[in-house]
Amino acid sequence: MMRLKLTHARYILSVLWIFSLFFMPIPSFATQESEAPGLELARQTVKAQKKPTTADHSQFKALNQDFTSGPEISKACISCHTKAADQLKKTLHWTWLDANSPKDNQKGKAGYSLNNFCISANGMHDHHCNECHIGWNAQGKKTEIDCLRCHGQKKINWEEVFEDYKYFTESKDPEENALAKDAQAEIRLAAQSIGRPTRKNCGSCHFSGGGGDGVKHGDLDPSLINPNRELDVHMGFDGQEFNCVRCHTTVAHKVAGRIYGTPASKTRKSLLEHDLESKIMCESCHSNKPHKSSSKMNDHTDKVACQSCHVPEIAKVLPVQVWWDWSQSGKKKDGKPYDVKGPFGKPVYQSTRGETKWKKNVIPKYLWFNGSIQGATAKDIIDPSKLVKLAWPDGNRNDKNARIFPFNVHLGKQPYDTVNKTMATPLLSGEHGYWTTFDWQDAIERGAKYLDLPFSGKIDFVETAYVFPSTHMVAPKEEVLACNQCHTRPESRLANLTGFYMPGRDRVKPIDIAGWAIVLCSFGGIVLHALGRIFTNGRNKEK
Amino acid sequence: MLKKMFLALLAIVFVFTTIGIGFAEAKGNARKGKYTYRNVYKSCNKRGEIDSPRPLLSPDAKTQAQWKRTFDKKDFDQFKCKEEWSKLSDKDLNDIFTYLKDHAADSPSPAKCK
Numbered sequence: 001m002m003r004l005k006l007t008h009a010r011y012i013l014s015v016l017w018i019f020s021l022f023f024m025p026i027p028s029f030a031t032q033e034s035e036a037p038g039l040e041l042a043r044q045t046v047k048a049q050k051k052p053t054t055a056d057h058s059q060f061k062a063l064n065q066d067f068t069s070g071p072e073i074s075k076a077c078i079s080c081h082t083k084a085a086d087q088l089k090k091t092l093h094w095t096w097l098d099a100n101s102p103k104d105n106q107k108g109k110a111g112y113s114l115n116n117f118c119i120s121a122n123g124m125h126d127h128h129c130n131e132c133h134i135g136w137n138a139q140g141k142k143t144e145i146d147c148l149r150c151h152g153q154k155k156i157n158w159e160e161v162f163e164d165y166k167y168f169t170e171s172k173d174p175e176e177n178a179l180a181k182d183a184q185a186e187i188r189l190a191a192q193s194i195g196r197p198t199r200k201n202c203g204s205c206h207f208s209g210g211g212g213d214g215v216k217h218g219d220l221d222p223s224l225i226n227p228n229r230e231l232d233v234h235m236g237f238d239g240q241e242f243n244c245v246r247c248h249t250t251v252a253h254k255v256a257g258r259i260y261g262t263p264a265s266k267t268r269k270s271l272l273e274h275d276l277e278s279k280i281m282c283e284s285c286h287s288n289k290p291h292k293s294s295s296k297m298n299d300h301t302d303k304v305a306c307q308s309c310h311v312p313e314i315a316k317v318l319p320v321q322v323w324w325d326w327s328q329s330g331k332k333k334d335g336k337p338y339d340v341k342g343p344f345g346k347p348v349y350q351s352t353r354g355e356t357k358w359k360k361n362v363i364p365k366y367l368w369f370n371g372s373i374q375g376a377t378a379k380d381i382i383d384p385s386k387l388v389k390l391a392w393p394d395g396n397r398n399d400k401n402a403r404i405f406p407f408n409v410h411l412g413k414q415p416y417d418t419v420n421k422t423m424a425t426p427l428l429s430g431e432h433g434y435w436t437t438f439d440w441q442d443a444i445e446r447g448a449k450y451l452d453l454p455f456s457g458k459i460d461f462v463e464t465a466y467v468f469p470s471t472h473m474v475a476p477k478e479e480v481l482a483c484n485q486c487h488t489r490p491e492s493r494l495a496n497l498t499g500f501y502m503p504g505r506d507r508v509k510p511i512d513i514a515g516w517a518i519v520l521c522s523f524g525g526i527v528l529h530a531l532g533r534i535f536t537n538g539r540n541k542e543k
Numbered sequence: 544m545l546k547k548m549f550l551a552l553l554a555i556v557f558v559f560t561t562i563g564i565g566f567a568e569a570k571g572n573a574r575k576g577k578y579t580y581r582n583v584y585k586s587c588n589k590r591g592e593i594d595s596p597r598p599l600l601s602p603d604a605k606t607q608a609q610w611k612r613t614f615d616k617k618d619f620d621q622f623k624c625k626e627e628w629s630k631l632s633d634k635d636l637n638d639i640f641t642y643l644k645d646h647a648a649d650s651p652s653p654a655k656c657k
Contacts (some may be wrong), residue, residue, distance in 0.1 A: 164574055179578045 038290025045271055045285045058192040066184055068165065069160050070136035071144035073191045081147075087253040088145055092390040093134050095141075098260040100248045105379045106259045110141075112377035114390050115211035116324060116412045116466035120378060120425035122450040125312040132205040137471055150201050160187055199235065199443075200225050202244040208238035213351070214318045218362055219472040220409035223317035231316055233474050247280040256280040258469070261394075263371025264399075273423065282306040286436060287434065303397075305405040308366060309481040311470045313407055319344040327382035327461035330355035330438045335436075352435045354413075364406030366494050369414045370395030373467065378425045384416060384462045388423065397500055404497060406470040414464050415440060419456030421462075424448070564630070569637065572596035573645045587624035595632030599623055603653035611646055614640040 022159065057063055059078045062076040072155030078085050089536035090092050090470045107113045109121040109129065130138040136146045148158075168180035207222045214221035214526055220420055243375035248255050258264040258373075270275055270287045277284055290306070291297040297309075308349070314320065330351060332338065337351030346358045374393040382543040395402030415424040427450070428432045435441035440459060448455040450478035485496045487504030494505065501508065580598055588596040599622060605613070613621075614636065619628045631639070645656035 164578070167574060176575055178570075179575060182578050182582065 003542045036291045036295070038286035040286055041272065041290075042285040042316075045279070046246070047139070053195070056155065057194040058366075060192075063188070063192050065163075067187050067191060068148060069162055070148075073187075074136070074147050076191070077147045084147070084253065084534065085145055089136070091254050092259055093253075093255065096121070097135065099480050100261065100262050105377055107377060111118040113260070114378055114414075114423050114425070114464075115210075115378065116138065116410045116414070116464055117215060118373055118428055119326075119414055119423075120447060120451070122425060122447045124426050125450040126356070126427060126429055126433070126447075128211075128433075130210060142227050148190065148194075149204070150197045151194050152190060152201070153195045153198070154190040155200070155204075156186060156190045158190075161190075168442070181401050196243065197245050199244050202248075205242075210321070213339070214315065215321045216410070217468045217472075218314035218320035218364075219311065221315070221318045223383045224472065227317075229476060232472060233476050235472075244269045247279045247284075249280065249500070251278075258371070259369070261372045261374055266371065275437055282310075286386075303334070303403055305369070305403040307406050307469070307471050307474075308404050310474050311364065311406055312475055312479065312481045312485075313361050314364060314406075314470050315360050315362045316473055318344060320362060320408065321346075321356055322362070322410060323357035324353070324410070325355040325461075326415060327354065327413045329434075330440075332438075351438070362408065365409045365467075366404050367393050367407055367467070367498060368395040368397055368399065368402045368497070369405035369469065370399050370402040370409075371395035373469075375466070376423060378451060380421055380423075382416060382462065383420070384421065384424060385515070387411075388416075388462050388464045388468075390423075390464050391468075393467060397497075402534055404494065407467040408470055410466045410468070412464050412466075413461045415444060415459045416462045417444075417454075418458045418460050420454055421451070423462075424455070424459060425453065471510070571634070571637035571639070573638070573642040573653035576635075576640070576642030579580055579635050580639045580642060582597045583622075583627040583631070587627050590628075592625070592650050594626055600643075601655040602650075603648045603655055605643070605647055607647040607651045610640060610644045 011096060012482060016265050023080075045190060045309060052251075060076075060080065062079045063073075065076070067076075074085075079466040090452060092108065094097070095108065097106055097108035098111070101107040101111070105112055110124045114120055118126070118129060120126075124130060124133070127138050131142045131537045133140050134142060134146050135252055136143045165180055166184040166185065168183055171177050171180075203220070203225055207219055207224065208215070208283050210216040216384065223231060223319075224235055227235050229239035233239045234242040240246075245255070248257050250256065256264060257280060265278065265284075267274075267277065268281055268283050268413055269277045269287065270283050271279070272287065279285055282290070283301075286303050286306070289298045290301070300309075308445050328349070331349075332351055338349075339351070342348030344358050344360065346354070348358070349355055369437075370393075374389075374394050375390050375391040376382055388411040393405065393407065415426065416422065424440075424444045425447040426440065427447040428435050428443065430436070430441065432446055434440065437443060444459065445455050483491070484504070486492050487496075487502065489505050489507075490504040492502075495501065551603075561612070582594075584593065584598045585596045585617050593599070613619075617636075622628055644650070646652055
């Protein structure tokens with residue numbers, strides 16, 4: 001009887017001990033690791049978000065004069081910010097040239113770079129492309145820097161308001177003459193409304209480049225002017241409400257970010273390692289072990305970029321263009337150019353531009369990426385039998401800096417010189433551009449002249465590709481990729497990446513056979529053991 | 544003689560008709576209209592009737608035909624700021640109409656009031 005009680009007590013104690021193993025550690029873990037350390041670090045870095053301004057620009061004498069042109073406003077800005085123009089003129093935003101690429105085949109819009117959209121800026125001779133340059137009135141580098149493009153907090157049509165002012169001041173009608181005061185008041189108010197660049201400022205070019213909203217990136221479009229947290233956890237008005245410059249940190253007007261072949265950051269250091277590091281990488285704020293220490297996800301960060309899981313989808317609100325076929329352009333109806341609109345209210349055919357396709361809720365393509373983007377320029381010899389990559393990520397699985405990264409891949413068709421085997425650089429806008437003349441030969445010849453490139457006069461069309469790293473539209477944690485969206489077969493998101501073993505996605509026959517053999521052996525052992533107990537009538541018989 | 548008189552009469556009718564049509568459809572000054580339109584809302588805002596000095600309706604809020612109907616009927620209730628609208632002369636109204644019509648939704652250059 002006594003022995004039985006002891007056994008019961010031991011049994012109860014064992015059960016309690018086992019229970020304690022399961023449940024006791026939970027409160028202690030909860031206190032030590034209620035959140036991922038990377039998230040806490042990131043919160044530290046963005047504590048003081050609203051920087052107070054120390055200047056009211058409406059009080060400055062330089063900005064309280066009559067302005068008759070944009071460059072006059074810039075001169076007023078530079079009269080106080082004396083180093084700003086020199087600083088800016090060294091940056092890509094002004095030069096449109098990659099200083100790190102070879103001089104005889106220099107990359108950049110002002111150089112020999114090409115894209116899948118308006119093809120080439122023809123060395124900044126295409127007026128239409130220059131609309132996104134930071135010089136006044138699409139004049140490129142021939143004029144002053146338009147400081148207000150990035151710092152102006154009031155958007156007005158500068159060209160129109162200066163025209164109005166000129167007209168009213170020169171008018172002989174006293175009523176019209178009086179209105180000059182109103183036009184000038186509008187100019188001054190806009191010139192004095194100055195601040196740090198907002199998403200609207202950056203977005204005026206970066207959200208609508210390529211000739212319209214959402215043409216280019218997929219993860220950058222006007223939906224980010226006033227996004228909610230669901231669209232982007234960092235920029236959302238109900239989230240952190242970041243402006244672009246919160247991560248694209250700026251030193252002497254040089255904005256952090258990728259510049260063609262030059263990675264956005266080569267160090268991948270967090271601000272804990274170096275407090276003056278830019279915030280351009282996820283690791284800058286979140287560190288390279290952003291998840292709870294018990295999380296398997298931390299083991300992924302050396303080979304998988306944060307964006308691969310945290311940007312599961314792009315073009316979430318507005319559609320993104322995925323195809324632009326210039327070979328279809330030039331068709332006319334009743335002798336006139338025409339447009340056809342498609343399902344998203346976006347043009348699917350334009351005589352001037354050709355055929356385009358648009359998509360929403362796009363799943364990115366995953367590629368190895370070491371931070372550099374490379375691509376064929378107007379000087380490079382191409383192989384027209386293959387897809388011509390005008391922008392494609394550098395890196396492979398053997399590159400220690402490369403990680404799996406999500407991309408928006410835009411495809412299209414563009415003209416090329418069949419004799420020289422080089423991509424063509426047609427002039428598109430203006431009186432002699434293709435959009436007016438619909439004459440490829442003439443437009444390409446003119447464009448080539450601007451870049452001092454040969455043109456044989458013989459053209460055909462070739463398929464081209466252009467990638468954009470998907471790094472914005474960061475989803476809330478509830479919507480990030482689940483393990484089984486990659487570690488699965490046959491529809492793994494990483495199905496296109498080969499040459500390495502990935503659990504759940506890949507099979508190695510000997511390992512599969514060995515695994516199943518272990519399972520079967522274990523099962524056999526259990527069955528045999530059970531049968532042995534049954535047929536020998538267990539311990540009862542012994543007792 | 545009768546033929547000459549008839550021709551002279553015809554010429555007079557033609558000249559007067561042309562002038563009449565010209566006056567009837569005289570195009571206002573769109574540039575002036577834009578500032579007059581904005582000033583309506585600036586003073587209305589100052590008076591406190593509306594919260595913003597921005598015009599309530601942008602030119603691209605209507606098509607050219609819709610603007611024409613609105614101004615033909617002088618139906619300005621939708622614009623609010625009755626006090627300011629009532630002070631506008633016919634010339635001012637024609638200028639505003641020209642501005643709105645020139646930048647209507649179906650015009651070659653639709654515009655928003657910024």
